[in-house]
Structure formats: C-alpha cells, structure tokens
Amino acid sequence: xxxxxxxxxxxxxxxxxxxxxxxxxxxxxxxxxxxxxxxxxxxxxxxxxxxxxxxxxxxxxxxxxxxxxxxxxxx
Amino acid sequence: xxxxxxxxxxxxxxxxxxxxxxxxxxxxxxxxxxxxxxxxxxxxxxxxxxxxxxxxxxxxxxxxxxxxxxxxxxxxxxxxxxxxxxxxxxxxxxxxxxxxxxxxxxxxxxxxxxxxxxxxxxxxxxxxxxxxxxxxxxxxxxxxxxxxxxxxxxxxxxxxxxxxxxxxxxxxxxxxxxxxxxxxxxxxxxxxxxxxxxxxxxxxxxxxxxxxxxxxxxxxxxxxxxxxxxxxxxxxxxxxxxxxxxxxxxxxxxxxxxxxxxxxxxxxxxxxxxxxxxxxxxxxxxxxxxxxxxxxxxxxxxxxxxxxxxxxxxxxxxxxxxxxxxxxxxxxxxxxxxxxxxxxxxxxxxxxxxxxxxxxx
Amino acid sequence: xxxxxxxxxxxxxxxxxxxxxxxxxxxxxxxxxxxxxxxxxxxxxxxxxxxxxxxxxxxxxxxxxxxxxxxxxxxxxxxxxxxxxxxxxxxxxxxxxxxxxxxxxxxxxxxxxxxxxxxxxxxxxxxxxxxxxxxxxxxxxxxxxxxxxxxxxxxxxxxxxxxxxxxxxxxxxxxxxxxxxxxxxxxxxxxxxxxxxxxxxxxxxxxxxxxxxxxxxxxxxxxxxxxxxxxxxxxxxxxxxxxxxxxxxxxxxxxxxxxxxx
Numbered sequence: 001x002x003x004x005x006x007x008x009x010x011x012x013x014x015x016x017x018x019x020x021x022x023x024x025x026x027x028x029x030x031x032x033x034x035x036x037x038x039x040x041x042x043x044x045x046x047x048x049x050x051x052x053x054x055x056x057x058x059x060x061x062x063x064x065x066x067x068x069x070x071x072x073x074x075x
Numbered sequence: 076x077x078x079x080x081x082x083x084x085x086x087x088x089x090x091x092x093x094x095x096x097x098x099x100x101x102x103x104x105x106x107x108x109x110x111x112x113x114x115x116x117x118x119x120x121x122x123x124x125x126x127x128x129x130x131x132x133x134x135x136x137x138x139x140x141x142x143x144x145x146x147x148x149x150x151x152x153x154x155x156x157x158x159x160x161x162x163x164x165x166x167x168x169x170x171x172x173x174x175x176x177x178x179x180x181x182x183x184x185x186x187x188x189x190x191x192x193x194x195x196x197x198x199x200x201x202x203x204x205x206x207x208x209x210x211x212x213x214x215x216x217x218x219x220x221x222x223x224x225x226x227x228x229x230x231x232x233x234x235x236x237x238x239x240x241x242x243x244x245x246x247x248x249x250x251x252x253x254x255x256x257x258x259x260x261x262x263x264x265x266x267x268x269x270x271x272x273x274x275x276x277x278x279x280x281x282x283x284x285x286x287x288x289x290x291x292x293x294x295x296x297x298x299x300x301x302x303x304x305x306x307x308x309x310x311x312x313x314x315x316x317x318x319x320x321x322x323x324x325x326x327x328x329x330x331x332x333x334x335x336x337x338x339x340x341x342x343x344x345x346x347x348x349x350x351x352x353x354x355x356x357x358x359x360x361x362x363x364x365x366x367x368x369x370x371x372x373x374x375x376x377x378x379x380x381x382x383x384x385x386x387x388x389x390x391x392x393x394x395x396x397x398x399x400x401x402x403x404x405x406x407x408x409x410x411x412x413x414x415x416x417x418x419x420x421x422x423x424x425x426x427x428x429x430x431x432x433x434x435x436x
Numbered sequence: 437x438x439x440x441x442x443x444x445x446x447x448x449x450x451x452x453x454x455x456x457x458x459x460x461x462x463x464x465x466x467x468x469x470x471x472x473x474x475x476x477x478x479x480x481x482x483x484x485x486x487x488x489x490x491x492x493x494x495x496x497x498x499x500x501x502x503x504x505x506x507x508x509x510x511x512x513x514x515x516x517x518x519x520x521x522x523x524x525x526x527x528x529x530x531x532x533x534x535x536x537x538x539x540x541x542x543x544x545x546x547x548x549x550x551x552x553x554x555x556x557x558x559x560x561x562x563x564x565x566x567x568x569x570x571x572x573x574x575x576x577x578x579x580x581x582x583x584x585x586x587x588x589x590x591x592x593x594x595x596x597x598x599x600x601x602x603x604x605x606x607x608x609x610x611x612x613x614x615x616x617x618x619x620x621x622x623x624x625x626x627x628x629x630x631x632x633x634x635x636x637x638x639x640x641x642x643x644x645x646x647x648x649x650x651x652x653x654x655x656x657x658x659x660x661x662x663x664x665x666x667x668x669x670x671x672x673x674x675x676x677x678x679x680x681x682x683x684x685x686x687x688x689x690x691x692x693x694x695x696x697x698x
Contacts (some may be wrong), residue, residue, distance in 0.1 A: 006453075007443040018470030018663075018670035024630050029441075041469065046441040055454040056630035062474030063465055068454035071446045099531055127530045132556035136523040139516065139553070143496070143524030146514045149531045169517050268532075279512035279528075281492050281535055290506045292497075292515035 002072045006053020008046065009067040015043035021057035021066065030057055078259045084224040085110035085251040087259075088154065088180060088244070091225035093120050095232060096263040098149035099127040101140035105159045106192040107248040108182035112154075124265055134159040138166030138179070145175035146291040148271040148278030150232050154180035156248070157198050158189060160206075167241055168207030172293030174308075176235035178228065179213075180244040182251035183390075185417045193417020194248030196338060199394035202245045203367040210305055212312045214242045214319065215366040217337040221255035223364075229260065236274070238315055245366060247390065249339035249419065321364035322373050326352070330359030332433055333377055334425065335399050336388040337363050344388050346422035351429065358429070361385075366395070374402035384408035384433035388425055391415060408433055457485040463507045468575075470670020472660030473501060475627040476569060477508050479637040480538070483644055484511065493536040494528055496521040500542035501575040519550020522557030525564045536647055538565035544574045547583040547609040554613065561618030561652035565643040568610065568655065571662040572681060579665035583607040586684055591665070606684065610657040614690040620652035622691040626659045628674040632687070639689075652694070659685045 008029065015037060021044055022030045033045035044065070053070025082090065089111045092100060100120075102112040112130060120126035127144075131137035137153045144151035155163060160181045170177055181202065185195035202215045214234050216227045224246060231242040271278055282288040295301040326348060327333060334344040341362040351358040361377065363370050374385070384407050387396040393411035400409050412428035414420045459481035467473045484493050490511055497505040499518035506513035516524045521539035529537040546554050546568050557564065573591055574580040580593040584606050588597040598606070614622040621643060625636035636658060643654030659681050663673035689697045 005443065005446060007446050009447065010439075014464055016469035020470050020628070020670055020674065023671055023674075046439075049441040049443070051441075051443075053451075053453055054630075058454040059630040059633045060475060060628065062467065062469075062471055062478075064456045064460060064474070064478055066454065067452070067456070069443075069446050069448070069451040070453045071448075071451040073446075099527060101527060127527075129526070129530065131523065132552055135520070136526075136553050136556065139520035139523035140527035142517070142520070143514065143527035144531050146524075147494075147528055147531050151527065151531075165517055166520070173514075279494050279514055280532065281494060282510065282512045283491055288506075288510055289512045290515075291513070292506060294503060294515055 001075050003075050004052050004070060005073050006051040006068060006070040008051055008057060010044055011065045011067070012037050012043045014063050015041060015065045016063055017041035017043055018062065019044070021061050024056040024060045026054065026056065027052060077261060080257055080259060081254055082221060082257050083110055083252060083254050084221045084246065085182060086114045087221045087225040087257045088228060089114040089118070090259060091228040092152060093118060093123055093126060094260050094262050095229045096124060096150065096265040097126055097152055097228070097232070098265055099144045099151040101129050101131050101137040101144070101151070101153050103131050103134045103137050103155065103159060105156045107184060107194070107251050108154050108156045108180070110251070111180070124262070126265070134162035135165065138163035141177045142166050142170050142173070142175065145170060145177045146173070146279045148275030148280065152178040152180070154182065156182045156184045157186050157195070160198060160201070164201070164207035167213065168209055168211060169293050170241045171207070171211035171213065172209060173291050174239040175241070175291065176232070176239055178231040178235055178242050178244060180246060183245065183247040185415060191417040192248070194339060194390060194419060195415070195417060196247055196340060196390040197392070197394070197415070198245065199366065199389065199391060202243050203369070211308065212315070212367055214238070214240060214315060215245050216242065217245050217364060217366050218250055219338050219341045219362060221250070221253065221257045224250060225257050225259060234319060238311060240311070240315070245338070247339050316368040319365060320368045320370045320372070322370040323362040323364060324373065325360040325362070327359035327361065327377060329357050331357040331383050332429060333359045333361050333382050333385050334388055334429070335361045335374070335385050335395070337366060337395065340388045340390055343420060343422055344425060347425035347429070350422060350426050356434070369398045371398065371402040374399055378403055378406050382407060384410070386425070386429045386433050387411045389413045390419070457482045459485040459490050459510050461508055461510050465508060466504060467501065468664045470661065470663050470673065472571070472627050472658065473569060475633055476567065476636070476658050476660070477505065479627065479633065479640050480540070480567060481509055482637065483641045486641070487644055489536050489644070492534065493538070494532070496524050496537070496539040498539070498541040498545040500545045502540055502542060502569065503576065505540050519545050519548070520553055521545065521550065522553040522562070522564070522566065526557050526560070526562045529562055529564050536644060538567060540567045541569070542575070543570045543572065543582045543584040547607050551609070554609065555616070558613045558653045558655065559616045559618045563647055563650055564653060565647055566653060566655045567640070568657045569660050570657050570685065571660045571665070573662045573665040575662045575665050583609070586680060608685070610655065610690060613655055614696060618652045619655055619691055620694050621646050621654040623689045624657040624659060624685060624687050626677070626687055628661065628677060659687065
C-alpha cells in the first residue's frame, strides 16, 4: 500500500524560534528545541517522523526557514 | 528646425520640455505658474511625443511622482510657485539623497505663508541653502528672459543627468508671465528604454539577468556608511562648484560700481545701468546664472579690478547679498536694495539706491 | 549536530514541494520573530516567480517596518518617502506601462500620512497593486497608535487604550477605497494559518493578473500581527488578532472585478 511520507529541512540559523510553524503542523512534527542557534534563538526541531510533507509549516513561516519534501512510498 | 515664437515664460518652459523629449511632467496648479500645466495639457504631448502629463492631487504627490519617474532614468519634471515648492522640499531631499536627476521649476511669488501672487525672489535661501532636510545641494539656474526659461530646461536636464542631482529653475512671476520672443529648439526624440538602460545603469527599469537588482533609496542605518555616502555627495558638489558656475557680466570692464542681480531683477538693473551710464556713472552688472554653485570668484575678480561698491538688487529683504558679502569679505561696500510683497522697483529706484547707499554713502 | 527524524532518502529535487523562491534574496529578514511581514514578502515573491515577471516588476518600499523590503526582493525596487508610495508607483507605471508595479505599505504609511496619495492613486484607477499590512500599530518607531489601532487598544501613545472621544476612530481605509470607481479588486486577508496564507497568495496572484489585464488598482489588505508592539508572544499575538482584529476588520473580498461584494 502506498503511503505519503515527507520531510522538512530546517535552516537552523534563519530560525527565530517564533513557534508559528508548530501551530500549523497537523502531525505535531515540529517543536521548539532547547538548543539555541548563533543568534540565541531556540530554533525549531522535529520531534517525530510523521511528516507528510504538507508544507503547512513552511506556508506560515515568516523567515523561510523550512524546505519541504514529499513522496509516495510502497509499504 | 528652430522656430521663433512670442510666448509667456511659463509657456516657453512647457514647450521646451516637450521639444527636449521630457518623459513626464507632474504638477499642481498655483498662481503664477499654472500656465505650465495648462499649456502642456492643451498641447496633447501624449500625441506629440508620448510625454506623460499628470495633474497630481498635491505638490507633495507631484514631487514624489518625479521621484518615482526619475528612478526609472526618465526625464521628469515638476513646477510650482513658492508655497507649493515648500511642499515639494521633502521630495527634493529624497531625490538628492537617492542621487536622482530631475528638474523643478519655481515661479516665485511673495511670502511667507500664502503671501501674495505677485512676483518675488524671496525663495533664494530655500533654493540655494537647503530647503529640505539634510546636507544636500540643488543646482539652481536663474533665468532672466523667456528665452532662458526655454533654454534652461535642456541645460537643467543635462546637468541633472551628468551629476545625478536635482536641478531647480528659480524663476519668478515676472519671467513666468511676461511675453517675449523665444527661439525654440527643434523636437528631440524621447529616449528609448535601451538608451536609458545604457546611459543610466542605475535605473529601476526591471532587473535583467545580466545585472544585480537596482535599489533606489536614501536610507542607510549604519552611521559609518552614511558618512561615507555624505562625503561622496560632498565630493560631487565640489565637482559641480568646480565645473558649473555660470554668470553674465555686462559693462564690468570699466565699472566702478556693480549691480549684482539675478532673474527679473537683472532685467530691471539693465535699465538702471543705462541711466547711470548716461549720467557718467560707470556701472556694470554681474548676473549670476547659477545661484548654486555661486559665482564667488567673479565677485572677487571685480573687487580685484577696482570696483568700489556693489549694490545687490533682489525682490526680497536681502538674501543673495550674503553670498556677495562672503566673496567681497568687507574689502569694499556691499549694500542691498529690494522691494517686497510683489512690488517691482522702477529702474530709477535702483539708481537712487546706488547713489545714496553706495556712491554717496 | 545530528538531525533527528531526518529522511535524507526523500530529499531529492523531484520530491521538493516547498523551497525558497529565487525572487527572495538570501538576506535574513530583519523583522521580529513571528512577524507576518516575512510571510507576505514571501507570498509576493512567489507570485512574481510563478508568473515569470521578475524582470518586469518594480516594487516600492514604504517607511515603517518594511522600509528595507528592498533587501529581500531580488527585483528592482525604490524606497519611498513616508506615505508617498502610491505617487511613486503612479509615475513608474505611467512611465513604464509594460512593467508590473506594486507598493508595499503599512497602516501608518498608507492610512495616515499617505491617505491622500492612497485615495487619489486608487481613484485614478492606476494600474498598480497595493499591498497593505494592517497590524494596528506603528511597529518601527516602537508601538505608537496607528490610524487602525482598535478602540481601547493600548499603545505607547494611547497607554490607557485608544479613547475614541479624544483620539478618533480606527480607520477602515480598505472599505473606504473600495467605494472608489478606480478600485478593481479590494480584499482583506491574513497569513497566520496555512489556509489563510494560501488564500492570501491567491489574492496577490489575482492582483498581479489584474495588472497584466490593465485593470485598475488591486488593493490587498493583510491583517497582521505585531507581537512586539502588542507585547505578546508570536503565537499569542495571532490568537489575539483572531479575537480582536478580525471582528472589526473582517476577512474576505470586498470588491471583485470592479463590483462590490454583497
């Protein structure tokens, strides 16, 4: 059976840790991490592997932090 | 083909703009310069050359249209009279700060405030010493005839594009309203976008793949970079001072006394000079054509040549006299004669002032 | 640093569904965390990219938070005096009728100091796009009252809340310009959720397509946040916006194809 899988690549240094993307993710993939980037922001990280590549996060990210991939895989 | 016509100064300015291939005029009516936009509208420049003529909602909008059009490398201009020119000063400062070319004509009337609709030269300080905010300069041309109203459009644009700097034609209600014979230049074509891209690589005409994007701005939040830019502007202004001083001298070779006057005042002074010469008084005229850069050296040379005194004749309370005083440096007498409120002095009044303030004083 | 939950095997160009458009530069945006400006910048850039008009588009930046918008769009841009962007755009479009011209303005710029330029550019039916960011506050200068500040809303110049009796009413300039015959498309959008952002992008695209067709002004208000000025976290600011801004500034089309929406 085909399954949609996705992945989101986080450009850590662009992230300002606003957390808006977290609210947009339907699969709770994203969360603000404990680490900080070069500017001192708690950047966003992934907390599970359930990304479906819907790009909702990227759609509302104000800083173009996220790049999103999606494909179908056979299980 | 050149053409002779009898025209008002304001009309000559407008006709010259069409013939020079100006791309856009943005204006707002105000006495005594409304003939500029009226003439342009009646001439259908959109058919003659494709020139855009637009009556804006205010002088503020008009100068900012000039700011937008100038950024595209287009030949754009506006005109107004004193109260309206005050409104344009914000835009002029941005244009100077963004290093864009444009021509602004001020057909001066009396102030301050709403003042009078009659002629005046009381905006000399505003035109030559700033007007808007920040360290900037406008090249200021002072026409003294209807012919020069026409000629200074082309000269103004040449200087504006050569230095990427706003140019003001500082005229007044006399020159704008009076009719004289004028020889008009033949029609020049407007420049194509290709020509503008070549001549003005900085213009915002759309980013092509062969160049970086063009940004027209006067903003720089980094103080050290802003100072570098300020110094660059000052260097440009020094170059303009070096190259672009223009003036006319009449009968100064043997003159003992010199009338210093620009624009309409210089016309009155011609008659005053004739009266003096008939009476055996050796009087000459120094007529600055560029009010900035100012012909300081010409004044200094006259002092060196033995001129005994200068009468600065202006339709104001004494503004240009400060520049003459600066050049003369108290070596000889410098006095002012002017009328205000829109009063035009008779040539005899100037002669009387010369006699009482300079010769007899 | 190892990346948790990564799927490097699917990170192939053919699987890419979202990446930064080339019409945005690589400069990191200077806006506060969570500010809607970044989203609107991106949407405008994406539309320019998708329509293939990067070489033909000239943008006008305002005075306000977006004063340096020209740092982010890889197109020719000019920075206007405060409120004067529609005057610049008028001249540029008339000088270069084949190009695409848009202004990007905030509420202070467009609805206070630039009200005359806004109304007259719209009333003349200039063939331009106006993007209007309304967050009800002056962000750049530190959170002062804007023409669109809501009744009772505290700002640094209305510290006890906007008092209508002494400070006047919040201005619905979008409804006002919609009445003008020169307005062809007037809409109010937001970009705080994926659904809203996609709708806003469609609106921006429609606006640029209107310009391609030579229609009058397309005016897009984006009700946005100012978490710094509102003194809320980015996520809380978006919630506050839904609860307080949207009831007074309702989202949706106001005028489409020259006709007011009933």
